Amino acid sequence: MSLGVQLLRDAILNSLKVSELAGARALVVDPTGETASAFYRRFGFFDLPGTTRMVLRLI
DSSP, X not given: OOHHHHHHHHHHHHHHHHHHHHOOOEEXXXXXXXXXXXXXXXXXXXXXTTSSOEEEEOO
């Protein structure tokens, strides 16, 4: 497992914990290019319409 995958996994797991406490419903990222966007898409993120950001639903 690459470092990027490990870091994203950790971020998602921590976001899930926070979502239970604070009611967060999504994790939003701001990829820096198409390579980063493709990486996030592999893990279920999708484009947030009208922005360059991507989102992963936590619920």
